[in-house]
Amino acid sequence: xxxxxxxxxxxxxxxxxxxxxxxxxxxxxxxxxxxxxxxxxxxxxxxxxxxxxxxxxxxxxxxxxxxxxxxxxxxxxxxxxxxxxxxxxxxxxxxxxxxxxxxxxxxxxxxxxxxxxxxxxxxxxxxxxxxxxxxxxxxxxxxxxxxxxxxxxxxxxxxxxxxxxxxxxxxxxxxxxxxxxxxxxxxxxxxxxxxxxxxxxxxxxxxxxxxxxxxxxxxxxxxxxxxxxxxxxxxxxxxxxxxxxxxxxxxxxxxxxxxxxxxxxxxxxxxxxxxxxx
Amino acid sequence: xxxxxxxxxxxxxxxxxxxxxxxxxxxxxxxxxxxxxxxxxxxxxxxxxxxxxxxxxxxxxxxxxxxxxxxxxxxxxxxxxxxxxxxxxxxxxxxxxxxxxxxxxxxxxxxxxxxxxxxxxxxxxxxxxxxxxxxxxxxxxxxxxxxxxxxxxxxxxxxxxxxxxxxxxxxxxxxxxxxxxxxxxxxxxxxxxxxxxxxxxxxxxxxxxxxxxxxxxxxxxxxxxxxxxxxxxxxxxxxxxxxxxxxxxxxxxxxxxxxxxxxxxxxxxxxxxxxxxxxxxxxxxxxxxxxxxxxxxxxxxxxxxxxxxxxxxxxxxxxxxxxxxxxxxxxxxxxxxxxxxxxxxxxxxxxxx
Ligand SMILES: NC(=O)c1ccc[n+]([C@@H]2O[C@H](COP(=O)([O-])OP(=O)(O)OC[C@H]3O[C@@H](n4cnc5c(N)ncnc54)[C@H](O)[C@@H]3O)[C@@H](O)[C@H]2O)c1
Numbered sequence: 276x277x278x279x280x281x282x283x284x285x286x287x288x289x290x291x292x293x294x295x296x297x298x299x300x301x302x303x304x305x306x307x308x309x310x311x312x313x314x315x316x317x318x319x320x321x322x323x324x325x326x327x328x329x330x331x332x333x334x335x336x337x338x339x340x341x342x343x344x345x346x347x348x349x350x351x352x353x354x355x356x357x358x359x360x361x362x363x364x365x366x367x368x369x370x371x372x373x374x375x376x377x378x379x380x381x382x383x384x385x386x387x388x389x390x391x392x393x394x395x396x397x398x399x400x401x402x403x404x405x406x407x408x409x410x411x412x413x414x415x416x417x418x419x420x421x422x423x424x425x426x427x428x429x430x431x432x433x434x435x436x437x438x439x440x441x442x443x444x445x446x447x448x449x450x451x452x453x454x455x456x457x458x459x460x461x462x463x464x465x466x467x468x469x470x471x472x473x474x475x476x477x478x479x480x481x482x483x484x485x486x487x488x489x490x491x492x493x494x495x496x497x498x499x500x501x502x503x504x505x506x507x508x509x510x511x512x513x514x515x516x517x518x519x520x521x522x523x524x525x526x527x528x529x530x531x532x533x534x535x536x537x538x539x540x541x542x543x544x545x546x547x548x549x550x551x552x553x
Numbered sequence: 554x555x556x557x558x559x560x561x562x563x564x565x566x567x568x569x570x571x572x573x574x575x576x577x578x579x580x581x582x583x584x585x586x587x588x589x590x591x592x593x594x595x596x597x598x599x600x601x602x603x604x605x606x607x608x609x610x611x612x613x614x615x616x617x618x619x620x621x622x623x624x625x626x627x628x629x630x631x632x633x634x635x636x637x638x639x640x641x642x643x644x645x646x647x648x649x650x651x652x653x654x655x656x657x658x659x660x661x662x663x664x665x666x667x668x669x670x671x672x673x674x675x676x677x678x679x680x681x682x683x684x685x686x687x688x689x690x691x692x693x694x695x696x697x698x699x700x701x702x703x704x705x706x707x708x709x710x711x712x713x714x715x716x717x718x719x720x721x722x723x724x725x726x727x728x729x730x731x732x733x734x735x736x737x738x739x740x741x742x743x744x745x746x747x748x749x750x751x752x753x754x755x756x757x758x759x760x761x762x763x764x765x766x767x768x769x770x771x772x773x774x775x776x777x778x779x780x781x782x783x784x785x786x787x788x789x790x791x792x793x794x795x796x797x798x799x800x801x802x803x804x805x806x807x808x809x810x811x812x813x814x815x816x817x818x819x820x821x822x823x824x825x826x827x828x829x830x831x832x833x834x835x836x837x838x839x840x841x842x843x844x845x846x847x848x849x850x851x852x853x854x855x856x857x858x859x860x861x862x863x864x865x866x867x868x869x870x871x872x873x874x875x876x877x878x879x880x881x882x883x884x885x886x887x888x889x890x891x892x893x894x895x896x897x898x899x900x901x902x903x904x905x906x
Binding site for chain 2: 311312313314316321327331332334336337338339340341342343344345355358359361
């Protein structure tokens, strides 16, 4: 395990209306020595509240601070902040996350020794310790129905959902290949990120992570997920509110964009090799 | 290539960054401690511009500055960061000593270490440009010739003394350690984003609010005035072509007694934004007790920069002051934003006692 994480990671955090959470996230990074303060860039994504002044008065000295002209979505925010990343690896974090240990150093070690890995997803966990199963298979139409509706509780959909969420892979407690990992917290090689054109800004929210992982695979790199490389995700699950809520609508809009870019089969989860760009 | 600009959330620094990015694509790292004078709203037009990154922090933080230099490898450092208001220095000199002297010293130390390990070409091309003031030269009698670069340093206020000390340190780092430094000594600036504690924006601000326009003593203190954008173009020119180790006076060839400045402002406001009752703004002028050690006259001889580097101000006082008033009229939201509670207290303490 490498003792010195500092100097290897650039961190990008996109704030939108949650300055306290952003500050907490930054604080955990510094306290645990995960990255140096000057390797952290906070993007103020044009929040409607007083995020800007709050962050300016409370961010630790030395953190990079950039302000977006308008809120063009999460992907655009990440891209904007990543322009200031100088280190070999970029750690992208949602503001509603924080670290409780230095297990991320294992992810970094793996990236350093295995040049075939392009992106590592972290083990997102609720503050209670409950796992969020943050690695997924690519969506089939049934997955979406299963996840988005009450039907998902019934067999056979229940099994399809379990498969989609890669539940069995987690049991082995070892790094495993995932079709995609959640964009809430991940590590990516900077050179690769730049080469594949960063995040696709046509997604406003949701699916940008699926898209990114598809492109990482497409570039010949692996996407892996690492159980026990913990990132606490204090998630208020807005998108579980049903398909017609604001979040649900945004999710569907993102799916539409994804469908326009990639061909997705109806029933079986496509798997890495079966997903293809249209 | 990149440049590191300190104090770029302040009046002159923010104008410098805006003008810099308007004529070059070279990114700017803005290191500013955001004191009362620092206001990131000055740079709001750069939101979404990846060429500007803001880093909150002090020039006196050696570790932080060292890290920034190592990370961004700037080809130049332009040092605006300072406590800059003479009146404040009279009430509380401590911050002036800490920032202007100790802060500049630590900044120089970090820059020296960084510069020392650069490879040859980068080392030769690197520049540290220190922005200073004509107040270091002291005060002039009415008919004395204007200050040239060889005029003796005779600072009279804690502010000018602290700036003088920083100038000496900068000079010493050149002679002792071979740091490629440049120093500019400039007269009074005015223009957009000027914090309304200083004469010109204060008068505009108070006049528009129908408040008294305070004049110290007889108002016959003479200053040379330079439009801030001319100051910025002078700094760019010195950075580009100045001779290492040299100092350059920057001035506007516009000597004016303060009272004349206030009268001019009133006349422009009468024209651009007449008072509701039709009365002239100059009726708002009130005389207040002069401040201690108030220098009578500064005048700057900016022949050297014109002769050696071909720089001249583009604005006369008449054109520049008109632009400035218009800017304040067009940017009342900015004014409202900066004139917060803390500011009100300060103005109250200064002029109404
Ligand atoms: N205003 C003038 O007329 C004038 C004339 C000649 C020279 N100067 C010099 O130009 C420079 C800028 O002047 P200004 O009028 O823009 O001043 P200002 O007071 O408007 O701005 C100073 C900036 O420096 C920042 N700052 C203060 N202490 C700091 C520290 N320790 N570390 C980092 N940042 C810090 C402040 O937050 C602020 O943004 C000063 O060095 C001043 O002496 C000013």
